[in-house]
Amino acid sequence: MEAIAFYTFSFLTIAMFWIAVMSNQALYALSATAAGMIFISAFFFLLGADFLGALQIIVYTGAIMAIYAFGMMFFDTTRVVKERHRPPFLVMGLSILSAVLIVFIVSAPIISENIVAHHPVIEGIDNPQAIGVVLFTKYLIPFELAAVMLLVAMIAGIILAGKKMDRSLTLMRDEEIEIAQELQDSKRVSV
Amino acid sequence: MEIYLYIALFAPLVGSLIAGIFGASKKLLFTGIVTSSLLALSFFSSIVLLVHLLGGGDEIHVEMMTWIAAGELYIPFGFLVDEISATMMMVVTLVSTLVHIYSIGYMKHDAGFNRFFSYLSAFVFSMMVLVMSDNFAGLFIGWEGVGLCSWLLIGFWYKKDIATWSANEAFIMNRIADLGMLIGIFLIYWNTGSLQYDTVFAAAPSLDETILVLIALFLFIGAMGKSAQFPLHTWLADAMEGPTPVSALIHAATMVTAGVYLVVRAHPIYELTPDVSYFIACVGAFVAIFAASMALVNRDIKRIIAYSTLSQLGYMFVAAGLGAYWVALFHLMAHAFFKALLFLGAGNVMHAMRDELDPYKMGGLFKVMKYTAILMIIASVALAGIFPLAGFFSKDKILEVAFGSENYILWGVLWVSAGLTAFYSFRLIMLTFFSDSRYKKLGFDPHEAYPYMLWAMAPLALLAIIAGWFEHQFVEFVTQALPMFTFNVADVVWMLIVVTTLIALGGIALAIWTYRDGPLDPKWERNPIHKLLINEYYIPAAYERCISRPYRELSAFFWKEVDLKVVDYTVDLIASMVYGSGKKTHTMQNGNLSSMLGWVAAGAVLLLLAVIFSSGIQVAG
Amino acid sequence: MIEITLAHYLALATILFCIGLIGVLRRKNLLLLFMATEIMLNSVNIGFAAIGHYYGDLSGQMFAFFVIAIAASEVAVGLGLLIVWYKRTGSIDLDSLSSMRG
Numbered sequence: 029m030e031a032i033a034f035y036t037f038s039f040l041t042i043a044m045f046w047i048a049v050m051s052n053q054a055l056y057a058l059s060a061t062a063a064g065m066i067f068i069s070a071f072f073f074l075l076g077a078d079f080l081g082a083l084q085i086i087v088y089t090g091a092i093m094a095i096y097a098f099g100m101m102f103f104d105t106t107r108v109v110k111e112r113h114r115p116p117f118l119v120m121g122l123s124i125l126s127a128v129l130i131v132f133i134v135s136a137p138i139i140s141e142n143i144v145a146h147h148p149v150i151e152g153i154d155n156p157q158a159i160g161v162v163l164f165t166k167y168l169i170p171f172e173l174a175a176v177m178l179l180v181a182m183i184a185g186i187i188l189a190g191k192k193m194d195r196s197l198t199l200m201r202d203e204e205i206e207i208a209q210e211l212q213d214s215k216r217v218s219v
Numbered sequence: 220m221e222i223y224l225y226i227a228l229f230a231p232l233v234g235s236l237i238a239g240i241f242g243a244s245k246k247l248l249f250t251g252i253v254t255s256s257l258l259a260l261s262f263f264s265s266i267v268l269l270v271h272l273l274g275g276g277d278e279i280h281v282e283m284m285t286w287i288a289a290g291e292l293y294i295p296f297g298f299l300v301d302e303i304s305a306t307m308m309m310v311v312t313l314v315s316t317l318v319h320i321y322s323i324g325y326m327k328h329d330a331g332f333n334r335f336f337s338y339l340s341a342f343v344f345s346m347m348v349l350v351m352s353d354n355f356a357g358l359f360i361g362w363e364g365v366g367l368c369s370w371l372l373i374g375f376w377y378k379k380d381i382a383t384w385s386a387n388e389a390f391i392m393n394r395i396a397d398l399g400m401l402i403g404i405f406l407i408y409w410n411t412g413s414l415q416y417d418t419v420f421a422a423a424p425s426l427d428e429t430i431l432v433l434i435a436l437f438l439f440i441g442a443m444g445k446s447a448q449f450p451l452h453t454w455l456a457d458a459m460e461g462p463t464p465v466s467a468l469i470h471a472a473t474m475v476t477a478g479v480y481l482v483v484r485a486h487p488i489y490e491l492t493p494d495v496s497y498f499i500a501c502v503g504a505f506v507a508i509f510a511a512s513m514a515l516v517n518r519d520i521k522r523i524i525a526y527s528t529l530s531q532l533g534y535m536f537v538a539a540g541l542g543a544y545w546v547a548l549f550h551l552m553a554h555a556f557f558k559a560l561l562f563l564g565a566g567n568v569m570h571a572m573r574d575e576l577d578p579y580k581m582g583g584l585f586k587v588m589k590y591t592a593i594l595m596i597i598a599s600v601a602l603a604g605i606f607p608l609a610g611f612f613s614k615d616k617i618l619e620v621a622f623g624s625e626n627y628i629l630w631g632v633l634w635v636s637a638g639l640t641a642f643y644s645f646r647l648i649m650l651t652f653f654s655d656s657r658y659k660k661l662g663f664d665p666h667e668a669y670p671y672m673l674w675a676m677a678p679l680a681l682l683a684i685i686a687g688w689f690e691h692q693f694v695e696f697v698t699q700a701l702p703m704f705t706f707n708v709a710d711v712v713w714m715l716i717v718v719t720t721l722i723a724l725g726g727i728a729l730a731i732w733t734y735r736d737g738p739l740d741p742k743w744e745r746n747p748i749h750k751l752l753i754n755e756y757y758i759p760a761a762y763e764r765c766i767s768r769p770y771r772e773l774s775a776f777f778w779k780e781v782d783l784k785v786v787d788y789t790v791d792l793i794a795s796m797v798y799g800s801g802k803k804t805h806t807m808q809n810g811n812l813s814s815m816l817g818w819v820a821a822g823a824v825l826l827l828l829a830v831i832f833s834s835g836i837q838v839a840g
Numbered sequence: 841m842i843e844i845t846l847a848h849y850l851a852l853a854t855i856l857f858c859i860g861l862i863g864v865l866r867r868k869n870l871l872l873l874f875m876a877t878e879i880m881l882n883s884v885n886i887g888f889a890a891i892g893h894y895y896g897d898l899s900g901q902m903f904a905f906f907v908i909a910i911a912a913s914e915v916a917v918g919l920g921l922l923i924v925w926y927k928r929t930g931s932i933d934l935d936s937l938s939s940m941r942g
Binding site: 030031034038041042045046048049054057058061064065068071072075076077079080083084087088091092095096099100102103119120122123124126127130131148158159162163166167170174177178180181182184185186187188189 | 863871897
Binding site: 811812813816817820 | 861864865868934935937
């Protein structure tokens with residue numbers, strides 16, 4: 029049963045991501061990525077990481093891919109960026125070679141067998157609860173730091189994207205941008 | 220007492236540093252005065268130490284600090300004042316002080332006045348380290364220190380090519396000898412495990428005889444370099460390119476006697492190796508007559524005196540080689556006084572004649588330089604060994620030693636040398652101070668030196684006269700540290716003295732008679748013997764032809780074939796490889812992020828390969 | 841069917857990672873290039889979760905969790921920069937970004 033699920037979802041995920049990578053249509057690529065993200069959550073459920081699976085769907089598919097979708101709206105998606113490819117065998121060769129190498133590494137009996145679990149799975153309670161226990165005890169400070177980082181990223185995103193929303197720098201010439209910049213600087217100095 | 224030891228040792232260093240601070244500035248009289256007074260202080264301390272030892276005090280042995288302590292090796296900065304070093308200290312500081320004072324006048328118009336005093340005091344410090352050290356390593360440091368200062372001072376007028384050439388020659392000759400000395404010191408350490416004199420000498424009798432012979436020989440090679448014994452003698456005559464006070468201090472009175480000092484200091488080793496000692500005596504006797512013969516014909520007053528120094532060093536080595544260490548030390552002391560005096564007198568003459576050194580162009584200077592002439596005559600008489608001056612006592616003692624130990628050939632050689640010594644000394648005096656005034660035709664206007672320069676020479680003259688009178692006290696004093704040399708010539712001693720005095724007087728008389736009318740007829744110079752002597756037995760030419768020139772050719776070969784074609788080529792190849800790879804790979808830096816990402820991926824693949832191979836090796840291993 | 845082991849999951853993660861790598865290498869559209877990096881991050885997450893599962897350790901999930909947080913911030917900042925760049929140049933073509941030419 030598990031094997032069937034694993035192979036099915038593996039196939040689906042690889043197919044989705046392959047489309048995402050190879051498609052020339054940005055919209056197709058975006059949709060395929062989102063689908064692939066959802067299929068990945070299936071592996072988390074298979075591995076008993078229910079919370080992570082839910083998170084994958086909510087954060088990745090719901091939030092991150094949505095941001096990409098919004099981002100795409102800023103850009104002129106009809107104007108297809110011309111993909112001037114380097115020799116494809118180089119890209120493929122490099123990637124496949126590294127894949128083979130990594131598979132070789134992980135399948136070789138290098139990984140030690142006697143690993144001690146620092147935070148063993150707690151028996152008798154379900155996964156989100158266990159995660160909560162570990163997250164808010166051992167990983168409290170990293171968790172808070174991650175929160176601060178997200179806040180910083182949010183502010184940075186707003187400032188970067190939101191500054192001079194009213195003005196389209198694209199339609200201005202370089203000199204005009206400089207003049208506008210100087211004007212703003214002088215204002216700041218006078219304040 | 221220790222404080223006097225430190226004052227005696229470090230006062231010259233302080234003086235040197237003070238003068239050195241002003242080394243590059245223009246002449247400052249006080250540097251000369253400060254260094255001279257500090258040396259006088261050093262001299263005073265040496266006298267205090269000498270008096271202490273004379274009064275029956277114990278020898279002073281201090282260990283200032285640890286110098287090298289590594290494993291079994293322990294070498295301290297230790298200093299020893301016993302009868303030998305006290306004598307040497309007294310001689311060194313006395314002559315140095317007088318030479319310093321003299322130099323204030325001699326170097327008066329020289330731009331490098333401060334530098335000169337800095338070097339001169341540094342030399343005295345090195346010499347003090349040499350004689351006061353209580354181990355071979357310290358002795359070697361002093362040994363190299365005096366070598367360095369000698370190099371600096373011979374090449375003091377570095378704008379003259381010949382001066383720098385001579386300085387380098389002296390330095391290189393000394394390096395050759397120092398290698399021998401260093402090997403000797405290594406052998407000592409290797410076999411006794413220590414470099415302290417007392418330990419080494421205590422262990423010496425139990426050493427293998429071959430080892431002892433090797434040690435003695437190698438140490439003597441060092442002594443040969445510093446004391447300019449054959450075949451390393453050529454540098455001393457060329458060293459006369461330095462300022463005259465330097466010749467007086469370094470190349471007559473002190474540094475060149477370091478070799479004799481070394482043999483005297485290491486006498487427990489040489490007593491155990493009679494063959495080496497006899498060899499030393501033979502070399503000494505050979506040098507005595509060899510150098511004296513070259514002095515007969517030379518036409519450079521400083522070189523004549525330099526050859527005379529060589530000859531007298533030969534005498535000292537004869538005494539030391541025959542085991543009469545105290546006699547060697549006695550002659551060393553007496554010689555220091557009259558030879559320094561002779562050189563300073565020559566300096567006065569040079570000054571008066573505006574650096575003219577050829578006595579054929581002088582003559583009749585007695586009329587204008589009466590005091591200098593008298594001082595130089597005193598020194599020459601002392602050198603010739605006429606009673607009752609210092610040279611008589613010390614040189615005669617050496618002849619007695621040679622006769623008494625039944626080395627009649629050595630005695631004969633030394634006896635002839637004594638005659639030659641008297642002859643060339645008075646040849647110099649006659650040509651310089653008497654007969655007709657040839658200098659007038661050449662337009663010189665000589666004048667007497669400054670009075671204080673003459674006053675600085677006066678104590679040396681006094682000592683050149685009276686030093687021999689204290690023979691008895693000297694013997695009593697130094698034989699506390701040195702073995703008493705006994706020989707029985709009581710029945711013939713008067714005859715020996717008469718014979719020696721006769722040949723000396725004969726030499727003087729012959730010189731006066733020969734040169735009563737100035738230089739000899741030039742036809743003499745075509746005589747093959749004269750040619751041989753004036754060319755120093757063709758030894759410098761032989762060195763040039765057999766050693767220097769092949770070496771230069773070999774060097775040129777290595778330069779052209781090995782250095783240019785192998786070494787340089789390799790270096791250039793490395794450089795061109797770096798350049799080439801840079802040129803080929805700079806296209807990587809095209810600023811395109813996409814291609815950069817490609818390179819990142821390629822690098823990651825390489826790292827992965829490295830991981831696999833290294834883990835493969837680990838698994839296999 | 842054979843049993844699914846850790847190696848299976850790791851192989852899958854590797855394959856997904858390399859698909860992401862292909863995307864990063866061949867995309868010239870910066871937006872899609874960012875998306876390809878998301879694929880790579882996800883593949884790593886699978887690896888973390890799988891190892892955590894097979895060793896009975898929650899640390900793997902913790903790391904996956906933090907990776908998601910980092911991915912979210914990366915997207916926020918990266919897209920912000922991309923928008924500014926687009927406003928300046930009117931292009932999100934990677935080849936136009938060659939001001940770092942040496």
